[in-house]
Amino acid sequence: MSIRLGFYVCHCGINIAGKVRVEEVAAFARTLKNVVIARDYKFMCSDPGQEMIEKDIKEFNLNRVVVASCSPRLHEKTFQGACRRAGLNPYFFQMASVREQVSWVTEDEDEATRKAKTLAAAAINRVNYHESLDDREAVVHPDIMVVGAGIAGMQAALDIGNAGHHVYLVEKSTTTTLPL
Secondary structure, three states: OOOOEEEEEEOOOOOOOOOOOHHHHHHHHOOOOOEEEEEEEOOOOOHHHHHHHHHHHHHOOOOEEEEEEOOHHHHHHHHHHHHHHOOOOHHHEEEEEOHHHHHOOOOOHHHHHHHHHHHHHHHHHHHOOOOOOOOOOOOOOOOEEEEOOOHHHHHHHHHHHHOOOOEEEEOOOOOOOOOO
16 A cells, blocks of 8 residues: 655644644645655644544545644644544544644744754654554553652652552662762
């Protein structure tokens, strides 16, 4: 199966578009390997932005998605959800943080646009190598072992025990000599 990639860059109001020429970043992305569609939009995380991604996945038979916007910590799950709703494995998604890593920290518009293109190209290259992953649940034993009974280890064991968990504190020797 050939890779068919959709690229989306967010204006984030003026948070990104105030420093980065987002239309230029989208045009640049169109020239990269496996990119079938590249768009810019005012607010990618909005319902219409997510619906655009979902529609494009179906219409263009996309099997990879990259969004250049804010922090993955803030919206990675949002965009993975859009991919999932459109029938795409959410792990075929990659995000480039152009708000925090580019527009908020770069004064010059030319430099900011260049950096945004670099991050976009890196995310596009990376997602080309993603493999299918599936969510699964695993049984996890609830007991906890802390290795090392130094000050940090003892405090960790006390905190874990006080939180109601069963904890094992393991130390390699029965006594410890502290330097004077």
